Amino acid sequence: MGKRVIVVGGDAAGMSAASQARRANPGLEVVVLERGHHVSYGACGIPALIAGDIAAPEALVALTPPAVAARGIELRTDCEVVELRPAARQVVVRGGGTWRYDYLVLATGAAAVRPAWAGENPANVVTVRSLQDGIDLRRWVDSAGGRRAVVIGAGPLGLELAEALARRGVDVSLVARAKQLLSGFEAPDVEAVTAALTAVGVRPLLGRTVASLRCAAGRVAAVVTDQGEVGADLVVLALGVRPASELAARAGLPLGAAGGLVVNDRMRTATPGVFAAGDCVEVPHVVTGERVFAPLALTANRTGRVAGDNLAADSLGRASSQRFRGTAGSLIAQVAGFTIAGVGLNAAQATAAGFTVAVLSREYHSRAAYYPGGRPLRLRIVVDRHTRRLLGAQMVGEEGVAGRIDVFAAALHGRLTVDDVYHLDLPYSPPYGPVYDPVIDICGRASLEL
Numbered sequence: 001m002g003k004r005v006i007v008v009g010g011d012a013a014g015m016s017a018a019s020q021a022r023r024a025n026p027g028l029e030v031v032v033l034e035r036g037h038h039v040s041y042g043a044c045g046i047p048a049l050i051a052g053d054i055a056a057p058e059a060l061v062a063l064t065p066p067a068v069a070a071r072g073i074e075l076r077t078d079c080e081v082v083e084l085r086p087a088a089r090q091v092v093v094r095g096g097g098t099w100r101y102d103y104l105v106l107a108t109g110a111a112a113v114r115p116a117w118a119g120e121n122p123a124n125v126v127t128v129r130s131l132q133d134g135i136d137l138r139r140w141v142d143s144a145g146g147r148r149a150v151v152i153g154a155g156p157l158g159l160e161l162a163e164a165l166a167r168r169g170v171d172v173s174l175v176a177r178a179k180q181l182l183s184g185f186e187a188p189d190v191e192a193v194t195a196a197l198t199a200v201g202v203r204p205l206l207g208r209t210v211a212s213l214r215c216a217a218g219r220v221a222a223v224v225t226d227q228g229e230v231g232a233d234l235v236v237l238a239l240g241v242r243p244a245s246e247l248a249a250r251a252g253l254p255l256g257a258a259g260g261l262v263v264n265d266r267m268r269t270a271t272p273g274v275f276a277a278g279d280c281v282e283v284p285h286v287v288t289g290e291r292v293f294a295p296l297a298l299t300a301n302r303t304g305r306v307a308g309d310n311l312a313a314d315s316l317g318r319a320s321s322q323r324f325r326g327t328a329g330s331l332i333a334q335v336a337g338f339t340i341a342g343v344g345l346n347a348a349q350a351t352a353a354g355f356t357v358a359v360l361s362r363e364y365h366s367r368a369a370y371y372p373g374g375r376p377l378r379l380r381i382v383v384d385r386h387t388r389r390l391l392g393a394q395m396v397g398e399e400g401v402a403g404r405i406d407v408f409a410a411a412l413h414g415r416l417t418v419d420d421v422y423h424l425d426l427p428y429s430p431p432y433g434p435v436y437d438p439v440i441d442i443c444g445r446a447s448l449e450l
C-alpha cells in the first residue's frame, strides 16, 4: 500500500476530500473515521424530511457504505477520534486504538449552539445537525406524542423547521430575541414571509428573550421568556452553529477569530501533513478578504475537494491547480412559499467593514408586467459609493429569486461594478421577467444615480 490518508468526519467535506484524493491518486490508502452511523448525506434536506416531502431518510444519503467501498475508500462508522498526535502522525480513536497517517484531513464540521439555559440533556430539547437528529425529529412528528413545539431562533433553519412542523399539524411557536424574522434582512423585505409563515400555522413570538426552561420530571414543560411562558412538548434550538474545532485546538492547531481552523487556499494547516475543510475552517470572504466562518454546503464540499486534490498531488510530488477562491456567504432558502436569498454583505455588515455604502431597494415583478401569473419580487443591493462595486444583494419573492441571485453571486466573485452588471446581456422572455430584468434595472438605477 502507498501512503495513508486519514479523514476525520464523513459528511460533505470529509467524503469530498476522500473521494478526490482517491481519484487523483488511486495509489493512496484512504480511511474515513466517522463517529456517527451515517456518512455523506444531504443535511439541507432534513426540513423536507420532517415535513414529509421526502418520504424516507435514505433518500438523503448520497453515498451508501457499499458505494464508498466501491470508490476504494475504507469507512469506519461509530468511530470517534478523541486525540490527534501530529508529532507522531497518529490519531487516537475512542477505545484506545491508534491510526498512523501520512496525510490527515480534519472535516469535523460544526456544532449547534446550545446555551447554558438549555441544560445538559433534557430529552425533549433538541438541535438539528445530523441525519440522526432529523430521523429522531421525524419520528417524534410521526408518533402521536407531544403536539406543541417551540422553535427558538428565527434564522433560515429555524424558519424551515418551524414550517415543516406546522405543516405536519404540530402547534408551533417561534421564539426569537430579534423583533423580526431573518435578522440579516431588512424588516420590510420579510414582512410578507412572516405573514405567510403565520398562515401555515406558526405563531411568531418575536422580541422575546429566553431566560430558562421550566422542567418537570426531567422534561421541559415550558420555555420561560421575559414576556411569559410558552408551553412545550418539544423544544428545538435553532440558534446557529460554531466550528467543531476543539479536537484540533487540543492538539495545538491554531484557530482564527471566528473559532475555525486556520488554513491556506489549498486547505493546508500549518502543521505538516494536516489539511482541514468544511464547516470547521475559516475561509476568506470575496468582498472583504477577511477570514470568516461560512458554514454552507457548497463551501464544505468544495473545500473538501480542494484538500483531497492538494494532498493527492503532494503525495505524487507535484502541485495541484485547485485552490479555494473564497465565499460570498451565498444563501437561499424556501419558507412558506417564499424564496429568501442573500449574497455578500448587507448594509450593516458593509458599513462595519469600512465601506461607504449606498443601498438601493425596489419592488419588482417576477414576469413582464402584462404577463399573467407574475409575483412581487423585492430586491435590495449594497454598493460601495467610492468604487461603485457591488458588495451584496438580497432578494425575497415567491418566484424568480433563484437564478437572479446567482448573477449577483457571480458579480461579487468578479468584483463587478453596478455599471458592469447594468450592461450585462441577460436573456429575456415575458414569462421570465421584464425586458429590463430587475437585476439590470436596479444596477442601471444605481449606475445613473450614484
Ligand SMILES: Cc1cc2nc3c(=O)[nH]c(=O)nc-3n(C[C@H](O)[C@H](O)[C@H](O)COP(=O)(O)OP(=O)(O)OC[C@H]3O[C@@H](n4cnc5c(N)ncnc54)[C@H](O)[C@@H]3O)c2cc1C
Residues within 6 Å of the ligand: 008, 009, 010, 011, 012, 013, 014, 033, 034, 035, 036, 038, 042, 043, 044, 045, 046, 047, 079, 080, 081, 082, 107, 108, 109, 110, 128, 129, 130, 157, 244, 247, 277, 278, 279, 280, 295, 296, 297, 298, 300, 301, 332, 333
Ligand atoms: C438541517 C440543516 C439544513 C441545512 N441547510 C443548508 C442549505 O440549505 N444550504 C447550505 O448551503 N447549507 C445548509 N446546511 C449546512 C450544511 O449542511 C453544512 O455546511 C455541511 O453539512 C457541512 O459539512 P461538513 O462536512 O463540513 O460538516 P458536517 O456535515 O457537520 O460533518 C462533520 C462530520 O464529522 C463527524 N465528526 C465530528 N467530530 C468527529 C470526531 N472527533 N471523530 C469522528 N467523526 C467526527 C460528525 O459526526 C459529522 O458527520 C444545513 C445544515 C443543516 C444541519
